Amino acid sequence: SAVISQKPSRDICQRGTSLTIQCQVDSQVTMMFWYRQQPGQSLTLIATANQGSEATYESGFVIDKFPISRPNLTFSTLTVSNMSPEDSSIYLCSVEDRTDYGYTFGSGTRLTVV
Amino acid sequence: GNSVTQMEGPVTLSEEAFLTINCTYTATGYPSLFWYVQYPGEGLQLLLKATKADDKGSNKGFEATYRKETTSFHLEKGSVQVSDSAVYFCALRKGGNQFYFGTGTSLTVIP
Numbered sequence: 001s002a003v004i005s006q007k008p009s010r011d012i013c014q015r016g017t018s019l020t021i022q023c024q025v026d027s028q029v030t031m032m033f034w035y036r037q038q039p040g041q042s043l044t045l046i047a048t049a050n051q052g053s054e055a056t057y058e059s060g061f062v063i064d065k066f067p068i069s070r071p072n073l074t075f076s077t078l079t080v081s082n083m084s085p086e087d088s089s090i091y092l093c094s095v096e097d098r099t100d101y102g103y104t105f106g107s108g109t110r111l112t113v114v
Numbered sequence: 115g116n117s118v119t120q121m122e123g124p125v126t127l128s129e130e131a132f133l134t135i136n137c138t139y140t141a142t143g144y145p146s147l148f149w150y151v152q153y154p155g156e157g158l159q160l161l162l163k164a165t166k167a168d169d170k171g172s173n174k175g176f177e178a179t180y181r182k183e184t185t186s187f188h189l190e191k192g193s194v195q196v197s198d199s200a201v202y203f204c205a206l207r208k209g210g211n212q213f214y215f216g217t218g219t220s221l222t223v224i225p
Contacts, residue, residue, distance in 0.1 A: 006157070042203065042215040043158075092157055102148055103213065107157040 001097050002027050006106030013083055013113050020079045021109045023093035028073035033103070034066070037090040046091075049076045083113045116141045120204045120216035127194055127223050135189040135219045137178075137204035145208040147171075147180055147187040152201045152218070161189075161202070194223045 003026040013019050023032065034046040047055045047068055055068040069077045080087050094105045121136040139145065146165045150158040162171030164180035164187065171178050176191045187204060204216040 001160075042217045043213075045212065094158075097160075102160040102163055104160070105150075105158040 002029065002095050002104045004093060004095065004104060004106040006093055006109060008109055009107060010110040011112070013111065015084050015113055017083055018079055018081045019083065019111060020077050021091055021093075023076050023078075023106050025074045025095055029095040030073070031096065032070065032076045033094045034068065034076075034078045035092045035094065035105075037092065037108070039089070043092070046078070080111065083111075085113045087111065088113050116145070116206060116208050116212075116214045118204050118206055118214050118216040120202075120219055122217070122219065124220040124222060127221070129196055129223055129225050130193045131223075133189070133191040133194045133198075133221070135202055135204075135221070137187045137189065137216060139185050139187065139204075139206050139214075141185075141206055141208050141214075143208065144182075145206040147178070148205045148207065148213075149176070149178055149187070149189050150203040150205060150215075152203065154200070158203065194221070196223045196225055199223050 005024045007022050032049045035043040036046050037043050045058050046061045047057045049055045049068045049070040051070045051073050067079045090108045090110050092105050092108045094103045097104045117140045119138050148163045149161040151161045152158050162173040164171040167182035169180045178187050178189045199222050201218045201220045203218045205213050207213050
């Protein structure tokens with residue numbers, strides 16, 4: 001299975017600021033996925049990031065709020081912009097694992113906005 | 115549309131008790147079904163999966179059988195341990211790259 005390094009693991013941020021989350025994969029992957037897990041809730045897909053093209057955002061998520069970069073086949077970043085307390089969540093990146101047909105997830109970034 | 119419904123928690127069990135976490139799904143055709151586990155402070159880990167009807171996924175003593183007739187994928191373990199305390203997510207994948215996750219069931223196992 002792919003191994004994903006995600007950082008930071010947690011952060012406490014002031015409202016109005018931005019935080020960039022990084023995901024590094026130990027193998028080349030075509031697509032990377034960004035999820036949000038709000039407190040006590042399940043995972044919601046934010047966007048799909050393909051190398052060399054604009055990310056595809058799910059309904060309710062926009063590029064101005066969650067800009068994504070995908071400079072190569074092993075790395076992606078998600079920025080949470082102009083944060084408010086409602087953005088307090090766990091953010092996870094994931095990739096498809098072709099060896100077992102599942103997805104591999106990063107360890108998550110626990111974000112608290114104060 | 116596609117969706118997953120899993121039993122609400124939290125669930126608290128004594129060590130060595132039998133565990134069942136119910137999961138049912140709604141989907142057209144033949145989705146693949148998964149159980150993920152999230153230990154405290156960590157990301158999701160794939161626990162087991164089944165890709166077609168009547169398949170049984172198993173791992174670490176956990177089992178789940180893909181039942182198309184009842185659209186279910188219940189998670190079971192015969193004897194839970196304190197180290198099994200985590201949040202368990204049922205999920206389905208129906209083509210493409212979109213996963214549909216249940217809301218998660220928190221399990222606490224007490225000695």
